[in-house]
Amino acid sequence: MRVTYKEIKSDILAKIVKGEWAPGDLVPNEVDLAQSYNCARATVNRAMRELSEDGIVERRRKAGTRVRSSPLRKARFDIPLVRDEVEEKGETYRYALTGSVVEIAPPWLRGQLQLPEAGKVLYLSCMHYADDTPYGHEARWISLTALPAAETADFTEIGPNEWLVATVPFSEVEINLSAGLADRVLADCLECSPGDPVFTIERATWWKGQAVTYVRFSYPPGHRLTTRY
Amino acid sequence: MRVTYKEIKSDILAKIVKGEWAPGDLVPNEVDLAQSYNCARATVNRAMRELSEDGIVERRRKAGTRVRSSPLRKARFDIPLVRDEVEEKGETYRYALTGSVVEIAPPWLRGQLQLPEAGKVLYLSCMHYADDTPYGHEARWISLTALPAAETADFTEIGPNEWLVATVPFSEVEINLSAGLADRVLADCLECSPGDPVFTIERATWWKGQAVTYVRFSYPPGHRLTTRY
């Protein structure tokens, strides 16, 4: 059979794992590798390019390809829709709107999103449940400057996330992961104690440079974001 | 000039951003796109493949390519070496070993790493500073079964991470992000208060299926892991 780029990739990865090619070592160039694998250079190129994207090797023109001294510079995490996240675990998803108010954007939010002064926003407080146990709390702000339609939308049945996904085409995003503390309100929502640690994902979204929405999603104590290599 | 795959990629992304191609829409097939861009199919393929990897579109043989209804399923975060992380901000990096002991692996660690019973581990407690303010605390366990050399290594000058990187070729890894609370000891190290929220990155590492090391890295309150699109 012909040699595939996947075979080359895993073969080279194996050599690195075994220590045959140590961190910092120079890897043979593409022409030589193609010859030794008896395949086209493009095939080797694809394998090496992916190893480079994975952070395993480092490539520079003329200087060649080297095994990275510190592997694993990049980790990829899935940031799924809550509904999918819950349903993929085989649990039943339930959503509830717990609060809704139109307000002038508070200063911290204006700063986060670069909103115009006195811009109005719709604030929504939502809960997500998996098998009727709290899965996470969503604090959502939607810019009514960018999306006036949000003011009249009905968020009692459909969560703001799903509504937005269906309404706004695509967007620029900034994601922040951090650790916070549950205050009394959040503790009530998540059925934990005030002062418990909550894992927080914040996401700011723009569309054509204009701020659309900001969301702070808080997971109950013990939640983990995981990835493997 | 010839059409590059990057141009095609950003052109298609622009169409999605503008809403010209809405979520769920079918995108023309590769042959048609190649014709309309007046380039080879391989060039279109590369553009579409990357859009697929980025989570922008979804591709299936015979079914064709569709714009994803929920963009941003994947986020990539850099998990750098602490030294690099600090120095890239233009601050001065300092490392200190604050504790070191050889012990029998506690049960929770045995569970995490699938260690043999009564396996000995080297536990190290280290601090990392940026401009002399605490940057993070590293609780490190190294399996002496896998790496007996660690017992006699000197970790007063070189951090365990850098030592390991130079010693172990490459490895399988599991990374966990979570939120925790500072206990009294950790609070002292990080110069914060007990009960403060700490952002925690845990990393378990194997080599050829054998557990090598486990590290829990705790950042002071306020630390964020960020990524943009």
Next chain:
DNA sequence: TAGTGGTCTAGACCACAGG
């Protein structure tokens, strides 16, 4: 300046899954 990776082409065959 020369060596290395980056990319494009034109064509081919194949694997998969929708209808």
Next chain:
DNA sequence: CTGTGGTCTAGACCACTAT
């Protein structure tokens, strides 16, 4: 069965940069 993406090839030219 047939359309679609997935991959490989052999060759070419180009861009970058170490020396």
